[in-house]
């Protein structure tokens with residue numbers, strides 16, 4: 001048995017929380033751009049003109065969130081924002097080959113809880129790690145195979161953290 005404080009200080013959980021915070025900043029940015037066309041144009045213009053993607057992302061995040069991103073996080077955020085701007089309106093159809101490739105990469109286990117996914121590929125869910133509504137199919141490494149339970153309780157990023165908490169036991 002763990003206390004919440006002990007769990008919260010676990011390195012894996014810390015990493016997940018940090019990623020979750022970053023994702024929340026990104027979500028907020030998307031919402032702000034949806035509400036404010038002028039801001040969206042400004043951000044887009046900065047992105048189109050930049051020769052230094054990480055620096056541009058750092059500037060945007062510090063301007064709108066008063067938050068200083070590390071170079072590494074700025075790089076991740078840049079990829080998300082870029083994917084958002086290039087997002088196609090239609091979902092990509094995931095081929096059975098691609099699913100099988102993912103399945104093998106994950107050794108046939110659910111990416112969140114680690115449970116065996118079974119042999120029946122038709123029952124395995126391919127999930128967008130960063131929700132499709134935010135980045136479409138533009139991010140290459142944004143797919144994972146999930147078991148049905150994890151796919152169903154995946155409404156918020158915190159669900160992942162919760163699953164990981166359970167997994168520590």
Ligand SMILES: [Zn+2]
Pocket residue numbers: 110111112113114115146147148149150151
């Ligand atoms: Zn699972």
